[in-house]
Amino acid sequence: MGKIAVLTNDLQADVVHKTPERTAAMAEAQPRFVHFLEEMRRRGHGIYHLQLVNLPDDPNVERDFDGTLPLQRGSEGAAILGDFLDPSDSVVEKNKDSGFYETELHDLLQKNGVDTVLVTGLQTQICVQTTAADAFFRGYNIWVPSDCVVSGDPEARDRSLEWLSGYCATVASSEEILATLDSDGELARKVVKILP
Amino acid sequence: MTTPAADLGEVVLDHGSGTQLSHELLSLIVETLGDVYIGEMEDSAMLPIAAGQIAMTTDSFVVDPPFFGNGDIGKIAVCGTVNDLAVVGAKPLYLTLGMILETGLPISRLVQVLTSIRETAREAGVQIVCGDTKVVRKGEADQIYLNTAGVGVFERTPLRMRNVRPGDRVILSGPIGNHTVHLLSIREGLGFEQRVLSDCAPVNGMLDALFAAVDEGDVRSVRDVTRGGLAAVLHEYAGAVERTIRIDKEALPIQFETLMATDMLGIDPIHSANEGCVCLFVDPSAEQKVLDALRAHKHGTGAVAIGEVTEQDGALVLMRDAEGRDSVVEELLGAELPRLC
Numbered sequence: 407m408g409k410i411a412v413l414t415n416d417l418q419a420d421v422v423h424k425t426p427e428r429t430a431a432m433a434e435a436q437p438r439f440v441h442f443l444e445e446m447r448r449r450g451h452g453i454y455h456l457q458l459v460n461l462p463d464d465p466n467v468e469r470d471f472d473g474t475l476p477l478q479r480g481s482e483g484a485a486i487l488g489d490f491l492d493p494s495d496s497v498v499e500k501n502k503d504s505g506f507y508e509t510e511l512h513d514l515l516q517k518n519g520v521d522t523v524l525v526t527g528l529q530t531q532i533c534v535q536t537t538a539a540d541a542f543f544r545g546y547n548i549w550v551p552s553d554c555v556v557s558g559d560p561e562a563r564d565r566s567l568e569w570l571s572g573y574c575a576t577v578a579s580s581e582e583i584l585a586t587l588d589s590d591g592e593l594a595r596k597v598v599k600i601l602p
Numbered sequence: 603m604t605t606p607a608a609d610l611g612e613v614v615l616d617h618g619s620g621t622q623l624s625h626e627l628l629s630l631i632v633e634t635l636g637d638v639y640i641g642e643m644e645d646s647a648m649l650p651i652a653a654g655q656i657a658m659t660t661d662s663f664v665v666d667p668p669f670f671g672n673g674d675i676g677k678i679a680v681c682g683t684v685n686d687l688a689v690v691g692a693k694p695l696y697l698t699l700g701m702i703l704e705t706g707l708p709i710s711r712l713v714q715v716l717t718s719i720r721e722t723a724r725e726a727g728v729q730i731v732c733g734d735t736k737v738v739r740k741g742e743a744d745q746i747y748l749n750t751a752g753v754g755v756f757e758r759t760p761l762r763m764r765n766v767r768p769g770d771r772v773i774l775s776g777p778i779g780n781h782t783v784h785l786l787s788i789r790e791g792l793g794f795e796q797r798v799l800s801d802c803a804p805v806n807g808m809l810d811a812l813f814a815a816v817d818e819g820d821v822r823s824v825r826d827v828t829r830g831g832l833a834a835v836l837h838e839y840a841g842a843v844e845r846t847i848r849i850d851k852e853a854l855p856i857q858f859e860t861l862m863a864t865d866m867l868g869i870d871p872i873h874s875a876n877e878g879c880v881c882l883f884v885d886p887s888a889e890q891k892v893l894d895a896l897r898a899h900k901h902g903t904g905a906v907a908i909g910e911v912t913e914q915d916g917a918l919v920l921m922r923d924a925e926g927r928d929s930v931v932e933e934l935l936g937a938e939l940p941r942l943c
Binding site: 541 | 862866
């Protein structure tokens with residue numbers, strides 16, 4: 407049986423506070439989310455924070471209205487928010503939506519014997535969804551704690567959870583996941599549609 | 603001794619100024635294109651042609667990103683024009699090659715594009731007969747834009763939309779949506795780019811093999827399924843023949859991962875651009891022969907019949923689901939994703 411890891415997406419001020427809707431959604435989720443990360447750490451599971459950093463030469467990066475590039479490497483807005491970060495956690499830089507796209511994440515997870523990932527963070531309908539899909543294609547067992555994913559658009563969040571559940575992931579609340587871990591000692595792999 | 607591509611530096615404005623640097627770049631272009639380039643550096647290419655009727659077409663290419671997983675803008679530029687000639691029944695012979703280069707483009711990248719052009723032209727059996735290179739300042743283009751114009755000859759009766767008639771079967775040569783998903787995935791790093799590859803390919807060889815395997819008239823008309831996707835092609839034909847075309851939803855060839863991605867992105871594979879897929883309208887009695895011939899070619903292994911041209915008046919496109927319910931396939935007014943070719 408492989409190890410379990412929690413992947414967080416974009417827990418950074420420039421992402422979380424980009425709109426008032428996101429800030430509010432994160433404020434609502436944060437206590438549960440932080441608690442879940444603490445509980446996972448306490449059970450010995452690794453936390454990997456995916457840190458979005460925009461590259462200045464990426465033509466597809468969305469700039470601020472004044473032309474400023476948000477999420478620059480080393481900037482305050484790109485730092486992982488302190489409330490979610492523990493010294494034992496790993497931080498992996500990414501430059502696109504999926505945490506696996508041209509990053510060291512897959513190698514790191516493989517090196518550490520991880521075969522199950524719990525995908526969390528924001529936004530649900532972009533980075534969470536694409537990171538989960540990418541992990542699925544790489545053979546990981548995917549779980550998504552439905553109350554530890556965040557979006558400024560609740561309808562988009564719900565659609566994404568439905569998509570994740572339909573295609574590639576087991577979606578459950580963080581409490582259910584912790585309870586399953588405690589009772590079963592593992593998170594079973596969901597039987598998903600078989601690729602042709 | 604040939605200079606390694608990585609040491610060739612970057613494109614500068616003077617590469618397009620007609621001076622010595624221009625000549626050096628031209629030499630590199632000619633050398634890289636190799637035997638597929640037959641230009642003689644005159645102001646016009648002078649070419650033999652043995653036909654009573656020729657086909658001509660032109661297309662510009664601004665694909666973003668210009669370099670992707672299993673191809674690049676050079677491959678698309680050859681395929682796009684070759685395929686436009688091939689689907690009307692012409693034999694593609696000659697291409698022109700216009701290039702607009704952004705200052706700062708690594709010349710090794712240009713060599714990569716030219717190499718793709720050479721290899722794709724070889725596969726398609728076409729020759730590059732003349733070209734032009736312009737260089738623009740930083741920010742005035744996105745790395746590289748291409749234009750190709752093509753000339754083909756008819757060795758068989760041209761295929762026209764008006765040949766299509768009620769009862770004809772509609773066939774696709776392969777899966778739809780893959781090119782769009784591949785490019786969008788690379789643009790944003792969505793995670794699908796390794797699983798879903800572009801279908802970009804020259805289809806003239808496949809169509810040659812098809813025409814050799816069937817009787818004249820069995821294939822009424824062919825269209826490459828590019829911008830606007832399958833829906834745009836079907837609407838064009840439905841309008842031209844003033845009949846309703848009905849397709850079966852369950853029969854549409856859509857790769858599982860492509861369905862995942864399009865579902866996630868909120869786009870429909872039926873509206874998605876492709877670069878190596880053709881839609882054929884065929885005599886119903888020849889359907890199996892056509893499918894067999896397509897499937898025997900490497901670019902047509904996924905060929906499948908998806909519907910038919912009905913007797914019903916009106917230029918509608920209908921899609922029938924598994925329960926037998928029909929819904930109207932709308933033609934997009936303008937929500938198409940930009941720069942896919």
